[in-house]
Amino acid sequence: MSTQVEEKKAAPAVKEKSEGLFSQKNRKLLVDPLNSNNPITVQVLGICSALAVTIQIQTALVMALGLTFVTAFSNLFISLIRDSIPARIRIIVQLAIVSVWVIILDQFLRAYMYDVAKGLSVYVGLIITNCIVMGRLEAYAMANKPWPSFLDGIGNGLGYGAILLTVAFFRELFGSGSLLGYKVFAAAGLPFQGNGLMLLPAGACIIVGLIIWAQRAYNKHYEE
Amino acid sequence: MRQSNLYIILYTAGLTVLCGVLLAVAAEGLKPQQQANIALEQKRNILTTVLTLDENANITELYEKRVKAYVVKPDGSVDEGKKVEEISIVDEYKKPADQRLLPIYEVVSESDPNKAEFYVLPVYGYGLWNNIWGFVSLKSDLSTINGVSYAHAGETPGLGARITTEEIQQRYTGKKIFEGSNLVSVQMMKGEGNDYSDSPHKVDGMSGATLTAKGINNMLMDYFKSYENFFKAKMNNKQAINLK
Numbered sequence: 001m002s003t004q005v006e007e008k009k010a011a012p013a014v015k016e017k018s019e020g021l022f023s024q025k026n027r028k029l030l031v032d033p034l035n036s037n038n039p040i041t042v043q044v045l046g047i048c049s050a051l052a053v054t055i056q057i058q059t060a061l062v063m064a065l066g067l068t069f070v071t072a073f074s075n076l077f078i079s080l081i082r083d084s085i086p087a088r089i090r091i092i093v094q095l096a097i098v099s100v101w102v103i104i105l106d107q108f109l110r111a112y113m114y115d116v117a118k119g120l121s122v123y124v125g126l127i128i129t130n131c132i133v134m135g136r137l138e139a140y141a142m143a144n145k146p147w148p149s150f151l152d153g154i155g156n157g158l159g160y161g162a163i164l165l166t167v168a169f170f171r172e173l174f175g176s177g178s179l180l181g182y183k184v185f186a187a188a189g190l191p192f193q194g195n196g197l198m199l200l201p202a203g204a205c206i207i208v209g210l211i212i213w214a215q216r217a218y219n220k221h222y223e224e
Numbered sequence: 225m226r227q228s229n230l231y232i233i234l235y236t237a238g239l240t241v242l243c244g245v246l247l248a249v250a251a252e253g254l255k256p257q258q259q260a261n262i263a264l265e266q267k268r269n270i271l272t273t274v275l276t277l278d279e280n281a282n283i284t285e286l287y288e289k290r291v292k293a294y295v296v297k298p299d300g301s302v303d304e305g306k307k308v309e310e311i312s313i314v315d316e317y318k319k320p321a322d323q324r325l326l327p328i329y330e331v332v333s334e335s336d337p338n339k340a341e342f343y344v345l346p347v348y349g350y351g352l353w354n355n356i357w358g359f360v361s362l363k364s365d366l367s368t369i370n371g372v373s374y375a376h377a378g379e380t381p382g383l384g385a386r387i388t389t390e391e392i393q394q395r396y397t398g399k400k401i402f403e404g405s406n407l408v409s410v411q412m413m414k415g416e417g418n419d420y421s422d423s424p425h426k427v428d429g430m431s432g433a434t435l436t437a438k439g440i441n442n443m444l445m446d447y448f449k450s451y452e453n454f455f456k457a458k459m460n461n462k463q464a465i466n467l468k
Binding site: 052059087093100104107110114118196201 | 227231232235236239240243246247250251254257258261265353375378380381382383385388431432
């Protein structure tokens with residue numbers, strides 16, 4: 001599974017000093033969300049879209065890239081202007097910035113990936129309310145410099161994407177008998193009817209649950 | 225200063241203008257490409273209801289060769305003064321069914337350009353969350369469905385959004401909309417996995433998307449009714465409507 005990667009240490013310290021672009025701290029920003037601080041399985045954010053768009057690998061991939069793009073650039077912009085944002089309207093300012101990036105992404109998909117955009121229309125719009133984006137803005141970008149914030153956005157987007165793709169892999173394989181649209185069971189000459197449960201959000205819920213179980217068993221993480 | 229009302233108002237105004245400009249630039253810059261996608265999609269949808277298109281098919285060329293489009297009045301006669309491009313399906317949908325101007329796309333035979341093989345009509349309605357639309361192609365008897373092509377604005381992916389899949393659309397092929405001279409339309413039933421191959425007016429449903437299916441049923445009935453006069457005129461006297 002692509003989620004089970006390197007590093008098992010605690011989340012990085014928040015304060016940054018002048019250092020290399022890919023210093024150890026900055027690398028941790030990218031790697032930690034893949035496993036020990038995964039936005040879906042550990043922070044339990046962004047579950048809604050993880051259940052909804054994972055019916056096919058292609059849509060999951062586009063959604064993951066879209067969210068990575070939005071989180072990274074929203075983090076970057078909010079971090080750039082964080083000292084000028086009035087505290088009383090900071091959530092509205094964050095939402096405005098996120099909305100701009102989401103709409104730009106949506107317009108871009110409609111222009112260059114029309115078929116995918118049609119399938120994802122509702123969920124691309126809903127990135128605005130995706131907890132991961134707002135969560136990272138509040139928890140990280142409002143208190144950190146632009147470059148680490150940008151990396152944090154990419155890291156969390158990738159962590160989200162890794163779970164999405166894992167779920168989509170199992171759902172498409174067992175639900176439709178295909179991978180990226182290629183009918184694998186039919187190609188192997190095996191009769192396969194497709195498991196209807198995998199096509200429903202309930203199937204995704206079960207897979208996410210299993211991933212969380214496997215990951216916590218592997219990381220020896222227990223709730224207190 | 226940063227907490228003062230004046231600062232907040234000015235900050236908000238500045239941010240609004242900046243966001244507005246960015247969005248306007250993005251929307252205007254990408255508009256031609258988006259519109260080209262929509263136009264091509266429409267042609268593809270019309271053609272896919274009657275032909276099996278391979279990935280590399282030249283949609284525009286095929287459309288110009290095979291499709292003859294005209295506008296039908298509520299009484300069933302052809303409106304010679306109107307072009308299909310002038311008709312907005314969305315605007316017409318808002319009118320009562322007996323006042324709509326309706327486009328018809330006649331797909332002619334490859335060998336004889338005067339022989340209509342299929343009639344494709346646009347349909348428009350409301351699903352569970354938002355509008356749904358599509359095309360229905362009828363064989364030359366004007367009762368047998370040859371194929372359908374549906375699209376939607378916001379049905380749930382994996383549930384109602386399945387109306388765009390080949391699997392669902394294929395279920396309509398061969399169904400009849402007329403029983404004798406009575407318009408019956410075609411109903412998508414509740415529940416999935418049932419065999420309706422013996423029933424000319426029923427198709428298997430979509431599990432978990434009963435309300436989208438209802439929307440589809442209402443949409444089909446609504447539009448078949450609007451076209452009923454045209455169908456009957458065509459059936460009764462094929463020569464009565466003289467094209468071109």
